Amino acid sequence: MTVAKVEITVNGTRHAHEVEDRTLLANFLRDTLGLTGTHIGCDTSQCGCCTVHVNGQAVKSCTMLAVQANGADVVTIEGLAKNGTLHPVQRAFTECHALQCGFCTPGMIMAVAGFLKDNPKPSDEEIYRGLEGNLCRCTGYINIVKAVKRGSELLAGGKA
């Protein structure tokens, strides 16, 4: 077993820890830092529940080693709201009731917040493709798609 020292900034706070080389970022966030909002659904890179942002980009934290994120800036669902104000995508998911059981929701929100940065006004087709990396086992996609559109409006400064 080999161990590495990592320094990872998570939600604005710098964390220095020793981790086993084979520790996944998802396990580091959940088990070492106690940030259990990042869910592990399938653990095989398919469901997207574990999506977080690494240096501003959405990635699946079950398919990345914690050591790969050494020196990186990581944002999890816990860090998306600022000073008690929900991120526009979080607000959109609330307004549109874009969840049923809620298990996929943190990953959905992180994925949507990620791809809206690259494509602020996606077409329906682009929304479907943008959500390809995330599964909702309740199949509640209709309201999730609505929430992506609403999130896009809110991010553009649309009426609250």
Add this chain to the structure above:
Amino acid sequence: MYSFSYVKPATLKDVSAFLKSNPEARPLAGGMTLIPTLKARLAQPSHLVDISGLEELRGIEMKDGRIAIGAGTRHQEVARSARVREAIPALAYLAEHIGDPQVRNLGTIGGSVANNDPAADYPAAVLGLAATIVTDRREIAADDYFQGMFATALEAGELIVRVLFPIPKRAAYQKFAHPASGYAMTGVFVADSGKEVRVAVTGAGPGVFRWREAEAALAKKVSAEAVSALKMPADDLNEDIHGTREYRANLVNVLTRRAVTQIAGR
């Protein structure tokens, strides 16, 4: 995952030296295939050599009339590159349709080409465009590089540094994606360089291959009719729960016609 040691050398030279002296070490780029492989305990490398930070593997630039794409370039970067979109839009389109957004944010062209998954997208473009693979030791022509299922001309410890794509007159990529994984059930890349038309097929066989019969027909005329009567022999194609080999043989013809129709007007 079995235990391994993680190392991150600072330069390409250091990586090459490390891989040479540690034959059981594996390079780690985006990890989109390697990490799931490790999690399934299908591999047990002594070391993972992180090459994701290497400057030598970065960048998309024009080089002697070809586009040089660094092996460490992410799929998303290729998809969005203004240079690629202008010179080879079919290549940007292909990159934009690999996997899902999270995979495209990490996966790299070098990793995809080195792994040579029989259903991966990039091998179709590399072979169709007659690209050149530049490694830390030599240059390899696409026609010599791909050698069947997960097999390539790469020697032990040899690392892809960049891929050089000649700019075609016109090109198109059409794939029939598996709806869950996004992998190509069959994908066809058609490229007309002005001198020759190449048809590269991925997903259908044990590895990417050229459909020579279609190329010969298209050499006379670039039109869907020229290939519509051709039959791809099904004998050597893949068969699995997703489709029979006859189904895939038919897909090869359908997707070739679609790709040709897409470029015929240009």
